[in-house]
Amino acid sequence: MEQRIVTNRRPFSWKSFLLQWEWMLVLIFIGINIMNMSLSEYYWSFDSLRDATMTFLDKAFIVLPMVLIIILGDIDISVASIVALASVIMADLYTMGVPMPLAMLICLAVGTLCGFVNGLLIVKFKELSAVIVTLSTMIIYRGIAYIILEDQAAGKFPDWFSFLGWGYVGPVPFILIVFAVFAAAFILLLHKTTFGRRVYAMGNNITASRFSGVQVDKIKLIVFTLAGFMAAVTALFLTSRMGSTRPNVATGYELDVIAMVVLGGISTAGGKGKMIGAILAVFLIGFLRYGLGLVNVPAQMLLIILGLLLIVAVMIPKIKLGKQGRI
Amino acid sequence: MGHFLEMRKISKRFNDNMVLSEVDFAADKAQVHAIIGENGAGKSTLMKILSGLFLPDSGEIWMDGEPISIQNPKQAQEHGIAMIYQEIRLFPDLNIAENVFMRREPLRTMRWPRLIDWDQAYRETEKLLQYLGLPLHARAIVKTLTIAQQKFVEMIKALSHDAKIIIMDEPTAALTEQEIELLFKVIKDVKKLGVSIIYISHRIEEIQQIADKVTVLRDGEVTQSALSSELDMTALIQAMVGRQLEDRYPKLKVKHGKEALRVEKLGFNGRIRNISLEVKKGEILGITGLSGSGRRTLAKVLFGIHGPYEGEIHMNGKAFKAMSPHIAKSHGLCYVTGITSEEGLIMNASISENIVLPNLDRVSHAGFLSTGRESEYARDLIDRLEISADEKEIVQSLSGGKQKKVILAKWLFASAKVLIMEEPTAGIDIASKLDIYNIMNELVLSGASIIMISSDLPEIMGMSDRIAVMYNGQIRKTFLKEEATQAGILYFASGGKDT
Numbered sequence: 001m002e003q004r005i006v007t008n009r010r011p012f013s014w015k016s017f018l019l020q021w022e023w024m025l026v027l028i029f030i031g032i033n034i035m036n037m038s039l040s041e042y043y044w045s046f047d048s049l050r051d052a053t054m055t056f057l058d059k060a061f062i063v064l065p066m067v068l069i070i071i072l073g074d075i076d077i078s079v080a081s082i083v084a085l086a087s088v089i090m091a092d093l094y095t096m097g098v099p100m101p102l103a104m105l106i107c108l109a110v111g112t113l114c115g116f117v118n119g120l121l122i123v124k125f126k127e128l129s130a131v132i133v134t135l136s137t138m139i140i141y142r143g144i145a146y147i148i149l150e151d152q153a154a155g156k157f158p159d160w161f162s163f164l165g166w167g168y169v170g171p172v173p174f175i176l177i178v179f180a181v182f183a184a185a186f187i188l189l190l191h192k193t194t195f196g197r198r199v200y201a202m203g204n205n206i207t208a209s210r211f212s213g214v215q216v217d218k219i220k221l222i223v224f225t226l227a228g229f230m231a232a233v234t235a236l237f238l239t240s241r242m243g244s245t246r247p248n249v250a251t252g253y254e255l256d257v258i259a260m261v262v263l264g265g266i267s268t269a270g271g272k273g274k275m276i277g278a279i280l281a282v283f284l285i286g287f288l289r290y291g292l293g294l295v296n297v298p299a300q301m302l303l304i305i306l307g308l309l310l311i312v313a314v315m316i317p318k319i320k321l322g323k324q325g326r327i
Numbered sequence: 328m329g330h331f332l333e334m335r336k337i338s339k340r341f342n343d344n345m346v347l348s349e350v351d352f353a354a355d356k357a358q359v360h361a362i363i364g365e366n367g368a369g370k371s372t373l374m375k376i377l378s379g380l381f382l383p384d385s386g387e388i389w390m391d392g393e394p395i396s397i398q399n400p401k402q403a404q405e406h407g408i409a410m411i412y413q414e415i416r417l418f419p420d421l422n423i424a425e426n427v428f429m430r431r432e433p434l435r436t437m438r439w440p441r442l443i444d445w446d447q448a449y450r451e452t453e454k455l456l457q458y459l460g461l462p463l464h465a466r467a468i469v470k471t472l473t474i475a476q477q478k479f480v481e482m483i484k485a486l487s488h489d490a491k492i493i494i495m496d497e498p499t500a501a502l503t504e505q506e507i508e509l510l511f512k513v514i515k516d517v518k519k520l521g522v523s524i525i526y527i528s529h530r531i532e533e534i535q536q537i538a539d540k541v542t543v544l545r546d547g548e549v550t551q552s553a554l555s556s557e558l559d560m561t562a563l564i565q566a567m568v569g570r571q572l573e574d575r576y577p578k579l580k581v582k583h584g585k586e587a588l589r590v591e592k593l594g595f596n597g598r599i600r601n602i603s604l605e606v607k608k609g610e611i612l613g614i615t616g617l618s619g620s621g622r623r624t625l626a627k628v629l630f631g632i633h634g635p636y637e638g639e640i641h642m643n644g645k646a647f648k649a650m651s652p653h654i655a656k657s658h659g660l661c662y663v664t665g666i667t668s669e670e671g672l673i674m675n676a677s678i679s680e681n682i683v684l685p686n687l688d689r690v691s692h693a694g695f696l697s698t699g700r701e702s703e704y705a706r707d708l709i710d711r712l713e714i715s716a717d718e719k720e721i722v723q724s725l726s727g728g729k730q731k732k733v734i735l736a737k738w739l740f741a742s743a744k745v746l747i748m749e750e751p752t753a754g755i756d757i758a759s760k761l762d763i764y765n766i767m768n769e770l771v772l773s774g775a776s777i778i779m780i781s782s783d784l785p786e787i788m789g790m791s792d793r794i795a796v797m798y799n800g801q802i803r804k805t806f807l808k809e810e811a812t813q814a815g816i817l818y819f820a821s822g823g824k825d826t
Contacts, residue, residue, distance in 0.1 A: 193694045194694055195694060197684075197696060205673045208673055211671070212652070213652045214684065
């Protein structure tokens with residue numbers, strides 16, 4: 001019947017490979033480094049760059065599961081509150097005499113439980129969107145943290161605990177190693193496993209996924225629970241770096257994290273984006289912040305730059321689409 | 328000469344594909360002119376040129392004896408050309424009149440502030456509704472209407488634009504027999520107003536009922552253009568496909584085996600009640616009924632989408648609880664949905680990604696995907712179902728027939744034993760239809776069972792071993808293939824009872 005054979009298979013082309021947003025991020029990253037180098041002579045040294053990563057990597061742990069959540073087309077704005085609650089409970093237990101290793105495990109358990117509760121609410125009450133659910137739990141978790149510590153600081157952790165945030169293994173910061181392990185695990189999870197495939201499918205069309213027998217509720221639950229767990233990991237490293245904790249710790253982290261994910265090219269409409277993009281965005285924002293900090297650029301200025309970058313990140317796919325969309 | 332609308336020697340190519348070559352087409356006032364042809368024959372392209380979506384590479388359009396230029400949809404509208412697409416393009420949360428007068432609301436005479444004269448809008452809408460004999464209120468919210476009623480709203484919208492030419496693309500695709508009859512009545516009424524109607528369709532049987540003239544396109548060329556009274560069905564099919572189709576329903580006689588699925592006293596939420604049925608291995612059970620009869624609900628309850636339900640479902644003699652699609656799937660029961668883009672496919676994923684989704688375990692080791700095996704299986708199925716596309720192709724770019732085949736391929740890949748197929752051939756061309764019927768044959772030969780839910784009566788009668796007719800959530804009557812007549816099915820489908 002159909003004599004003409006239609007193939008829409010796109011052959012591999014360097015052009016489309018290099019036109020990916022992730023390469024754009026690499027370019028911006030290089031640009032930022034060049035800019036920083038010309039701004040400050042202290043910027044380009046292995047030691048200072050290595051130490052800089054320690055200051056921004058703590059929240060990067062949450063970026064990893066947030067990529068999954070945003071690919072699902074959902075969002076979780078309670079993560080910063082989970083960090084605070086997990087951190088505060090750990091500190092409180094330790095001051096009450098619980099051994100530190102056990103307190104750390106409980107910290108992880110608390111975070112996981114918080115994430116599980118988020119997921120359960122989202123899955124059970126389908127009429128509530130993830131924004132509404134996590135907005136509520138954001139307030140609740142932070143509230144509980146305040147009840148426990150009553151706006152006080154808690155700390156005086158054992159000396160070895162500071163290793164998490166400040167320690168080195170050889171020349172490499174411990175936090176960087178842990179992050180690299182988690183990042184590799186999440187890259188594999190999203191891009192190489194059936195789980196990741198299902199996450200992408202759900203983000204593109206949740207009804208068709210469900211109609212294909214994908215256990216959509218189970219996957220959502222797992223993803224939100226993972227976010228809770230990773231928020232607790234952040235709590236460990238952040239608390240260690242600061243040496244003490246307060247109920248208002250990590251305020252605003254959720255927006256930083258979401259900004260990194262979006263800058264990483266993950267579409268808030270769901271279904272699109274790569275883990276590596278978000279990881280690049282973590283380093284990009286981190287180095288930008290560090291470099292501008294060196295030359296005393298005010299923090300507000302940095303926010304403006306970040307905002308502009310975000311707009312570009314959101315605009316570029318639209319512009320490309322707009323060109324293709326016309327027939 | 329002297330036609331109201333003439334398209335002369337229209338040619339159009341996309342890249343290297345000649346989609347239309349020197350097509351002539353003419354339409355007159357107060358006439359229904361059908362354009363038929365298979366998918367890819369160029370009917371939609373021709374009509375998109377007329378409605379200003381595409382520019383032709385060459386050719387002219389004449390109206391009322393004068394050449395006109397149509398550069399964009401707005402100009403087409405100014406010339407009185409309106410197109411009613413296959414998918415409804417209305418605002419579901421607005422009411423009929425608001426939709427009809429969208430973006431050209433009548434204004435009050437007061438100069439400032441410019442207020443909308445809703446009284447006039449409702450009056451005019453009611454007038455048109457009355458003329459067409461539709462029992463609808465101008466304030467009815469569009470999403471509460473049936474698909475057929477929404478088509479009428481689009482029709483009224485076109486009329487209120489003073490459309491002189493209304494193009495309808497596959498208007499009967501999602502309609503039941505009864506709704507189609509009403510649609511035809513409405514079309515005849517609109518025709519009386521002097522409007523020229525261009526009717527694009529695959530369904531040849533409809534053409535003779537509604538069309539005054541027929542033009543057949545094949546591979547971008549006109550193969551036949553004549554008064555519909557001069558052509559019979561076989562001649563039309565031949566003009567469409569270029570070869571004689573012996574049998575439109577190649578049903579094979581297959582020996583039936585043991586019982587595969589048995590349903591006892593199934594009920595859900597009052598939408599289906601007291602449904603008992605069974606399907607044997609190798610059997611095709613047809614289920615038909617008007618829209619709202621509960622056909623789709625039945626399928627969704629069986630597949631675990633709607634629940635909790637009353638009654639029992641047995642697979643291979645064992646009771647099981649259809650709590651979710653996942654559970655139904657793992658018991659070998661699947662639902663080949665009739666709604667491609669929302670329920671059937673991930674539109675911007677590739678063919679292979681869609682095919683393997685229901686059974687990712689088959690292409691993975693310990694949770695890790697093997698893309699090599701994925702492509703391999705996908706290519707196998709693409710060959711077997713004659714989809715003729717690359718497995719990396721994005722399903723969005725496929726024709727409707729190929730998309731339907733991809734949905735089917737998903738469930739063949741998941742080795743489903745009982746397939747609930749909903750409207751398996753709606754809106755696709757004859758050749759693809761035949762392919763799908765042949766796959767159904769192949770499936771039952773291999774011992775699978777099929778529940779075919781369809782509103783296409785010839786198809787139901789041609790392909791089923793038994794036919795269950797639903798009305799108001801219940802099965803009213805089950806026919807054996809030999810006993811079934813169109814009249815008999817319609818009698819029970821519209822609420823008739825055994826006497």
